[in-house]
Amino acid sequence: MPVKEYSRVWIMWDPIPGWLNTASYGLPPRRAFEAMQAMLADWRVGRTSWEGWDTATQRSRESFARLIGVPSADVCVGAQASQVLAPVAAGLAGRRFLVPAGEFTSNLFPWLVGSPVRTVPAASLADRIDSTVDVVAFSLVQSADGTVADYAAVVAAARAHGALVVVDATQACGWLPFDGSLADVVAASAYKWLMSPRGSAFAYLAPHVRERFVPFAAGWYAGEDVHDSYYGGPLRLASSARRFDISPSWPVYSGTAPALEVIEEIGVAAINAHNVRLANRFRDGLGLPPGDSAITVVDVPEAEERLRRAGIRAAVRAGRVRASFHIYTTDRDVDAALTALTDG
Known part of the structure; x- marks a missing residue:
């Protein structure tokens, strides 16, 4: 599915902005x-x-x-x-x-x-x-x-x-x-x-x-x-x-x-392209090289508390923040997380 059609895809979900934790549990499509x-x-x-x-x-x-x-x-x-x-x-x-x-x-x-x-x-x-x-x-x-x-x-x-x-x-x-x-x-x-x-x-x-x-x-x-x-x-x-x-x-x-x-219906290949693009947008904003995964971990001082204050929900694994990006994640979600981790 072309990227331009994602706006139609996103209306299938009802996420509160800032959910970067699909690796813990995914959010159901509305019809499910x-x-x-x-x-x-x-x-x-x-x-x-x-x-x-x-x-x-x-x-x-x-x-x-x-x-x-x-x-x-x-x-x-x-x-x-x-x-x-x-x-x-x-x-x-x-x-x-x-x-x-x-x-x-x-x-x-x-x-x-x-x-x-x-x-x-x-x-x-x-x-x-x-x-x-x-x-x-x-x-x-x-x-x-x-x-x-x-x-x-x-x-x-x-x-x-x-x-x-x-x-x-x-x-x-x-x-x-x-x-x-x-x-x-x-x-x-x-x-x-x-x-x-x-x-x-x-x-x-x-x-x-x-x-x-x-x-x-x-x-x-x-x-x-x-x-x-x-x-x-x-x-x-x-x-x-x-x-x-x-x-x-x-x-x-x-x-x-x-x-x-x-x-x-959406297609796994299209979901892959969306998820990895957002993960790499996140990594780029933190000065990290691109990867091939929808999951990334970052080691930023006080990252867990910074994200919590910004309303970003992610996980902590082995002392590092684990962020995960799925089809209902948006560029705005990624940018909000980057702002929380890089400001101040």
């Missing part, structure tokens, strides 16, 4: 918020049965699959990144993992529970993959500082040594274009850059590795036919990745489906 409110209103008075609400779950699955370029049959739905990674961790228990130092713990703790894990600097991850590595697990975009991984290099090194690739795309999906099919597993929580209510998450589970994983959390919603899976045996799980589904939160997925569909 309204869809969730409509579902809650129906629930409050018992207006309808649940089946209509549940159509949003499949819409969400299909939209996520399109966003990362994989078949929807290979995507399971869940609640959080660590939860959708749990069967992966169980299926790969005892394998040797290589993980970036400082990795967000949703993509670390599941492996540490049952496997040997070696950590290396994120910048050297691809170079450190060798025959001693069975699985390389990493965030496509690092939560702490916004560093974008060299996805192609890591995948190439892993394939050269027969290692599996597990990607946490929570801080990437929604603004960074990437081909999920290059990995073996891609997990993402949807409440950040996918701008969904907290409590929806997805995992791409490639068919060639899915057979290693056991769906211990399976319930009626993981059945081949959910309406024929309410009672009794025998076990009749879905043949697709749906066997790893957990029963979804209907209010959450009611808001998730329209949020993901808005991203598809």
